[in-house]
Amino acid sequence: MSPKASTRVARGIITFLFIYLATPIVVTMIYSFSTSWVKTILPNGLTLKWYSELVASPEFMAVLLRSFSLGLLTTLIAMACFLPVVFYANVYNPQVKSHLRFITVLPFTIPGIILVTGLIQLYAELPIPKIIILVLAISLLSLPLTYQALDNAFIGRDFRAMFEQALVLGDSPFKAFVKVIIPNIRAGVLVAMLLTFTSAFGEYVLTNLLLGGNFETLKIYMYRLMRSNGQASSVLTTIYFIFLAFISLILILIMQHYSAPHKSTKEGAKK
Amino acid sequence: MKTRLKVFFPLGLLVVLVLLLPITVMIIASFQSADGSFSLENYHQVVSTRYYTEAIRNSLAISLVASVISLIIAIIGAWALTRLAPKTKNILISLFNMSSSFAGVPLAFSLIILFGNAGIWQALMTALHLPRTFEIYSLSGTTLAYTFFEVPLGIMFLFPVFEELNPEWKEISSVLGAKPMFFFKKVIFPVVLPNIVEVFTLLFANAMGTYETTFALTGNSLVTIPTLIGTLIDGGLTANVPLACTFATLFALFMTAIVWLGNRVTRSKREVKA
Numbered sequence: 257m258s259p260k261a262s263t264r265v266a267r268g269i270i271t272f273l274f275i276y277l278a279t280p281i282v283v284t285m286i287y288s289f290s291t292s293w294v295k296t297i298l299p300n301g302l303t304l305k306w307y308s309e310l311v312a313s314p315e316f317m318a319v320l321l322r323s324f325s326l327g328l329l330t331t332l333i334a335m336a337c338f339l340p341v342v343f344y345a346n347v348y349n350p351q352v353k354s355h356l357r358f359i360t361v362l363p364f365t366i367p368g369i370i371l372v373t374g375l376i377q378l379y380a381e382l383p384i385p386k387i388i389i390l391v392l393a394i395s396l397l398s399l400p401l402t403y404q405a406l407d408n409a410f411i412g413r414d415f416r417a418m419f420e421q422a423l424v425l426g427d428s429p430f431k432a433f434v435k436v437i438i439p440n441i442r443a444g445v446l447v448a449m450l451l452t453f454t455s456a457f458g459e460y461v462l463t464n465l466l467l468g469g470n471f472e473t474l475k476i477y478m479y480r481l482m483r484s485n486g487q488a489s490s491v492l493t494t495i496y497f498i499f500l501a502f503i504s505l506i507l508i509l510i511m512q513h514y515s516a517p518h519k520s521t522k523e524g525a526k527k
Numbered sequence: 528m529k530t531r532l533k534v535f536f537p538l539g540l541l542v543v544l545v546l547l548l549p550i551t552v553m554i555i556a557s558f559q560s561a562d563g564s565f566s567l568e569n570y571h572q573v574v575s576t577r578y579y580t581e582a583i584r585n586s587l588a589i590s591l592v593a594s595v596i597s598l599i600i601a602i603i604g605a606w607a608l609t610r611l612a613p614k615t616k617n618i619l620i621s622l623f624n625m626s627s628s629f630a631g632v633p634l635a636f637s638l639i640i641l642f643g644n645a646g647i648w649q650a651l652m653t654a655l656h657l658p659r660t661f662e663i664y665s666l667s668g669t670t671l672a673y674t675f676f677e678v679p680l681g682i683m684f685l686f687p688v689f690e691e692l693n694p695e696w697k698e699i700s701s702v703l704g705a706k707p708m709f710f711f712k713k714v715i716f717p718v719v720l721p722n723i724v725e726v727f728t729l730l731f732a733n734a735m736g737t738y739e740t741t742f743a744l745t746g747n748s749l750v751t752i753p754t755l756i757g758t759l760i761d762g763g764l765t766a767n768v769p770l771a772c773t774f775a776t777l778f779a780l781f782m783t784a785i786v787w788l789g790n791r792v793t794r795s796k797r798e799v800k801a
Contacts, residue, residue: 266610270619273604277626277675280637283647287640294645297654337538344534361790364729365783366550367736369753373775374549376760377556377768393545460631460739465760475632479743482636490640493633504625508618 281497288490306487315477316492323457323474326391330456331449333395334402339445342403343437346410347419353407360400368397368461375466390466394456401451409444443514447507454503458496550779557773569773578750579774586751589666590734593673598727600674601681608682609689620686623679630676635743638663638672664745672740677730684729688722721792728789732782752778 288306290299310316345352371393379389415437422432438445460475469476474496481489560566573579608616642648642663652659662668692715700710738753747758752774759771 263610266607269603269607270611273600273607273678274619274622277623277679280634280641280675281626281629283641284633284637293640293647297647297650333541337541340534341538344531361729361786362546364732364736365786366546366779367733367738367753369736369738369756370775370779371546371549373756373760373768373771374553375545377772378549378552380768389545392541396541396545454628458628458631465757468761475739478636479632482632482639482743486640489636493636496633497629500625500628504621507624508621511617511621512614 284490285494285497288487288494290487292487306491310488310491310495315472319472319474319477322471326394326459326463326473327453327457329391330394330398331452333391334398334452335445335449337395338399338402338406338448340433342406342410343415343433346407347416356403359403363397363400369465371397372462372465375462386467387471390462390471393462393466394459395452397462398452398455401455402448405448405451406441406444409441409448413440415440443510447510450503450507454500457499553772554776556769557776559769569770570777572770573773573777579755582750582752582755585666585749586735586753589670589673589751590731590737593670593677593734594727594730596670597674597677597681597730598723600678601685601726601730602723604678604682605685605689608686609692616686620683623682627676627679627683630737631739632743634672634675635740638668638675638744642668664748666749669741669744669749672744673734673737676740677734680733681726681730684726685722688719692718724792725789728785732786735778735782 286299287293289302289304291301291303291305293299341352341356345356375389375393379386418436418440419432422436423429427435458475459473460479463471463473464476464479472480474492478489478492478496481492557569558565558567560568573583608619611619640646642661646663648661649659663672696714697710700714701707705713736753737751738757741749741751742754742757745754747754756771756774756778758765759767759774
């Protein structure tokens with residue numbers, strides 16, 4: 257195969273994959289704009305009625321607020337747990353990294369459904385608010401994302417020298433970290449925060465099983481609507497999808513903005 | 528030493544509180560009989576009750592088929608991705624990332640609109656006077672559903688591996704007179720194979736642990752290990768948390784072994800390289 261032909265084949269494959277993965281999403285979007293679409297190939301008509309109905313319902317705002325606070329708290333806890341450790345591992349003690357690797361496979365060996373079993377066995381009878389346990393558990397399960405994104409932020413610069421100069425100049429370690437290190441890894445921190453927030457925002461398994469559906473977050477609401485009111489659920493799914501797309505767009509922009517100068521130094525070194 | 532303690536304290540506390548302690552308690556509970564004494568009764572139930580072995584069989588079947596199919600598609604997809612322009616690559620990777628976070632309730636709902644009883648696919652079949660051939664709430668339907676997040680996940684794992692392959696190798700081997708097939712079999716395949724095995728174990732483990740999509744798609748009509756655990760925790764009268772702990776313990780052991788093996792394959796390759 258000539259390179260040109262193989263590029264054409266590659267484009268074809270990617271286009272096919274794209275259509276395959278996007279079809280369910282596109283169909284849900286069309287469904288959310290349809291007056292009704294039951295047992296027909298095409299919807300009967302188009303309307304915005306379902307959007308105004310859902311957005312106007314008081315439940316909707318309450319649900320968003322709950323998921324938003326869950327996402328925010330989780331992000332803060334994940335950052336507090338990991339920022340110091342990833343910094344320390346990268347700057348002072350790279351051996352720690354090999355021990356941290358277990359965290360990256362954690363969601364595969366102990367997925368949410370397994371973790372929640374242990375959490376219920378341990379905490380069901382204890383007088384600790386379940387919501388605290390929930391936030392901590394979601395933070396733990398989002399750690400791989402946080403870890404990877406933060407770890408990438410430390411590639412390619414001498415943070416040790418920066419940090420120690422600040423210490424020599426009289427800053428306390430904490431102050432030096434906030435003033436000198438954070439500004440230099442802010443892109444990585446931002447990416448890590450966005451990824452953690454998104455995963456907590458859309459959490460379902462832990463929230464549903466640990467709190468028994470009493471704390472209605474986005475996905476739990478979506479599931480309830482799905483059983484009772486397909487149209488409303490499709491609107492919620494579409495809004496959720498637009499939210500995900502928006503986050504992805506920000507991520508793409510951050511990566512393009514920050515990776516551009518990085519790349520040119522790499523190429524310069526090659527020459 | 529003191530700063531080190533401070534650095535690791537928050538993470539350590541988190542890991543102890545919501546990972547080590549619950550998992551330890553879970554393992555202990557799995558050996559408890561109804562009256563609280565030590566017994567293997569729960570384990571005996573897992574292997575001897577037909578409904579439970581069915582859950583294990585279903586989980587293994589769906590996960591194995593879904594991860595093999597997804598792996599094949601992901602290999603082709605990741606290869607195709609390396610052939611595109613750098614900017615397109617970045618955008619597509621973000622899109623794949625996004626579509627894998629669409630898994631769960633939203634995915635199940637979309638598939639019901641597409642393939643459900645009142646869905647578009649059935650309408651199409653009826654209009655064309657064809658028999659109903661595909662049931663989304665079935666084993667094969669669930670397997671199809673899994674591919675929607677397994678494929679993008681596989682591509683995201685494999686793409687960096689393929690991206691690292693050096694295009695110069697191909698030139699060198701063709702200068703030395705190697706045929707493309709020979710090159711593929713003797714150069715590319717040995718380098719990539721360990722990674723493919725590792726990605727396969729991750730995809731398999733991911734499918735085995737899938738609760739949200741299965742539950743949202745089939746309710747409790749299709750029983751897998753995760754949905755069974757969900758029922759045992761959540762099921763009101765039929766709730767049996769110690770038995771859920773038994774299933775969860777077996778699951779965690781089995782998955783740790785598999786992921787460890789998968790990791791081992793790539794690790795040994797790295798050591799040889801060094």
